[in-house]
Amino acid sequence: MTTIYNRQQYLAATIESILAQTHRDFEYVLWDDGSTDDSLAIAQHYAAQDDRLRVVAAPHQGLAPALKAAIAATTGTYLGWVDSDDLLAPTALAQTAALLDTRPDIGMVYTDYHVINAQGQDQGLSKRCQIPYTKDQLLLDFMTFHFRLLRRSVYDQVGGINPTFERAEDYDLCLRLAEVTPVHHLQQPLYYYRQHASNVTHNQLAMIHWSYQASTQALKRRGLDHKYAIDLHVTSQFSIRRK
Known part of the structure; x- marks a missing residue:
C-alpha cells in the first residue's frame, strides 16, 4: 500500500519496485491524497496494466488520515506500506511474509534499509539499522523504521x-x-529510503515534536510516567571553516 501526494517525480519507480516482487500474491492499494500534479495519472496508468493494483482518488486529508483510510481499504492478512518516493527490494515481501508465516508469535517484522539520494544513488546502510531492538529502547530510538510487515x-x-x-x-x-x-x-537491507529536499529539511522540527508526543504517551500507557520523563533537546550549531 502506498499513499501519494504530489510525488510524480518518484512514483513510477516506487510502483515498479512493488511489481518486481518475487512474492506475486498481493494486493496493492495506491491512495492518492488529492495530488495536484500527475501522480494520480501515473498510478492509474500502472493499475490499468495489473489487476493487483487498485487506485483510490480521495480529497486531500494529510498523511496520517490518508494512511489510515488506505489501510482500511485493504483486505490482506498482513499489512505493509512503501512511501511514494522509496523503493522495495525484490525479495522484501517474500522474506518478511515467510517469517510471519512460520512464526505465529511475532506480530511485526522489520528490515534494514539503505539510504538513497534524490537521483537514486545508494548512500549505504542507515545507522538506525545498527540500533538493537528492545521495547524500551524504542522509546528513544525509532529503529523499527523500514520495511515493516505486520x-x-x-x-x-x-x-x-x-x-x-x-x-x-x-x-x-x-x-x-x-x-x-x-x-x-x-x-537484511530490503528497503531504499530516498532522501531529498522536501523530506529532509522543513519537516524535521515537526517530526521531533510528534516523536516526543508519541514517546511521552507511551510512557504513560506503560505506567512509567511516575518514574521517568523524556526531555526534549533541539539544538543548532554554526561554525566557520576556511574555504
Whole structure:
C-alpha cells in the first residue's frame, strides 16, 4: 500500500519496485491524497496494466488520515506500506511474509534499509539499522523504521494509525505494537529510503515534536510516567571553516 501526494517525480519507480516482487500474491492499494500534479495519472496508468493494483482518488486529508483510510481499504492478512518516493527490494515481501508465516508469535517484522539520494544513488546502510531492538529502547530510538510487515490482527488490536498525529504516526503505531506483540528484526537491507529536499529539511522540527508526543504517551500507557520523563533537546550549531 502506498499513499501519494504530489510525488510524480518518484512514483513510477516506487510502483515498479512493488511489481518486481518475487512474492506475486498481493494486493496493492495506491491512495492518492488529492495530488495536484500527475501522480494520480501515473498510478492509474500502472493499475490499468495489473489487476493487483487498485487506485483510490480521495480529497486531500494529510498523511496520517490518508494512511489510515488506505489501510482500511485493504483486505490482506498482513499489512505493509512503501512511501511514494522509496523503493522495495525484490525479495522484501517474500522474506518478511515467510517469517510471519512460520512464526505465529511475532506480530511485526522489520528490515534494514539503505539510504538513497534524490537521483537514486545508494548512500549505504542507515545507522538506525545498527540500533538493537528492545521495547524500551524504542522509546528513544525509532529503529523499527523500514520495511515493516505486520499482522492485521495486531494492527486492529492497538487501534491502528492515530489520525491526529501530523508526523511520526508510524513511530506512534510501532510503540503501541511493541506493547502487545513480539517484534522481529530481519537484518537484511530490503528497503531504499530516498532522501531529498522536501523530506529532509522543513519537516524535521515537526517530526521531533510528534516523536516526543508519541514517546511521552507511551510512557504513560506503560505506567512509567511516575518514574521517568523524556526531555526534549533541539539544538543548532554554526561554525566557520576556511574555504
